Amino acid sequence: MSKIISAIQVKNFSLYYENHKIIEDVSIDIPQNQITAIIGPSGCGKSTFLKSLNRITELEGKVKTEGTIEFFGQNIYGRRVNLNRLRRQISTVYAKPNLFPLSIYDNVAYGVKLIGWNPKTELDKIIQLALKSANIWEEVKNKLHKSALELSYGQQIRLCIARALAVKPQILLIDELCAGLDPLATSKIEELIECLRSELTIIFVSHNIQQVSQLSDFTAVFNYNEHQIGQLSEFSATKKLISHSFEHGHRDYAYTRFR
Numbered sequence: 001m002s003k004i005i006s007a008i009q010v011k012n013f014s015l016y017y018e019n020h021k022i023i024e025d026v027s028i029d030i031p032q033n034q035i036t037a038i039i040g041p042s043g044c045g046k047s048t049f050l051k052s053l054n055r056i057t058e059l060e061g062k063v064k065t066e067g068t069i070e071f072f073g074q075n076i077y078g079r080r081v082n083l084n085r086l087r088r089q090i091s092t093v094y095a096k097p098n099l100f101p102l103s104i105y106d107n108v109a110y111g112v113k114l115i116g117w118n119p120k121t122e123l124d125k126i127i128q129l130a131l132k133s134a135n136i137w138e139e140v141k142n143k144l145h146k147s148a149l150e151l152s153y154g155q156q157i158r159l160c161i162a163r164a165l166a167v168k169p170q171i172l173l174i175d176e177l178c179a180g181l182d183p184l185a186t187s188k189i190e191e192l193i194e195c196l197r198s199e200l201t202i203i204f205v206s207h208n209i210q211q212v213s214q215l216s217d218f219t220a221v222f223n224y225n226e227h228q229i230g231q232l233s234e235f236s237a238t239k240k241l242i243s244h245s246f247e248h249g250h251r252d253y254a255y256t257r258f259r
């Protein structure tokens with residue numbers, strides 16, 4: 001069996017918003033080219049942890065951190081970190097699509113153009129590849145210059161994934177995978193995640209245990225400690241976690257065990 005390399009190493013990491021501690025003493029190694037799910041009860045800091053991995057938290061409030069998060073050995077909380085570059089390498093897709101009021105093409109091209117100039121033919125290739133990788137090419141290839149906001153909700157999410165993929169991230173963070181989507185749109189996104197499995201490290205937050213068991217290789221369970229601060233309760237292979245769940249007769253094992 002090949003050795004699993006850590007894409008992200010989190011060591012004794014705590015995060016405060018305005019001196020209010022949100023997550024405490026999290027240590028976890030996130031494996032490269034694997035899918036890791038983050039689960040746990042509402043408000044225990046799952047999204048905050050996800051946002052800490054590319055410092056999106058700093059766009060949302062006054063943040064203080066303790067401990068370290070290393071991305072292939074580089075401390076992302078170090079002084080010299082280029083945040084734009086970091087957020088391209090570790091890219092976030094949100095539950096609610098956040099497209100620009102631009103064409104389908106221009107939405108996907110947006111981040112690529114920010115990095116630097118590409119000849120039109122080169123840019124066309126990058127856009128096409130990203131749309132194909134996000135399983136949406138067939139649905140949009142004849143209307144690339146129409147507004148992205150005319151797409152269905154599920155298509156908009158896949159377009160956000162295409163936009164993230166266009167800048168060739170190494171890690172894709174997905175907050176609340178498929179929240180509020182109908183079963184067909186959900187299955188298209190789940191298929192897409194399956195297809196991306198071999199190319200990327202994916203970390204997603206989900207409340208859907210069935211989805212977590214089907215899609216993820218590893219699962220991180222967050223919960224509250226006695227002071228109502230979010231903590232990592234368990235990190236293990238998803239298969240192991242789920243089989244324990246059945247052994248203990250809990251459908252919602254991951255949620256209940258650490259209360």
Ligand SMILES: Nc1ncnc2c1ncn2[C@@H]1O[C@H](COP(=O)(O)OP(=O)(O)OP(=O)(O)O)[C@@H](O)[C@H]1O
Nearest residue numbers: 017022040041042043044045046047048049060061
């Ligand atoms: N920008 C912010 N400023 C201050 N507090 C925040 C901020 N964002 C989140 N929090 C607080 O941090 C705690 C954890 O929130 P977070 O969104 O990370 O939880 P979650 O586990 O993802 O919840 P859910 O499953 O409901 O989405 C909550 O108490 C929330 O109010």
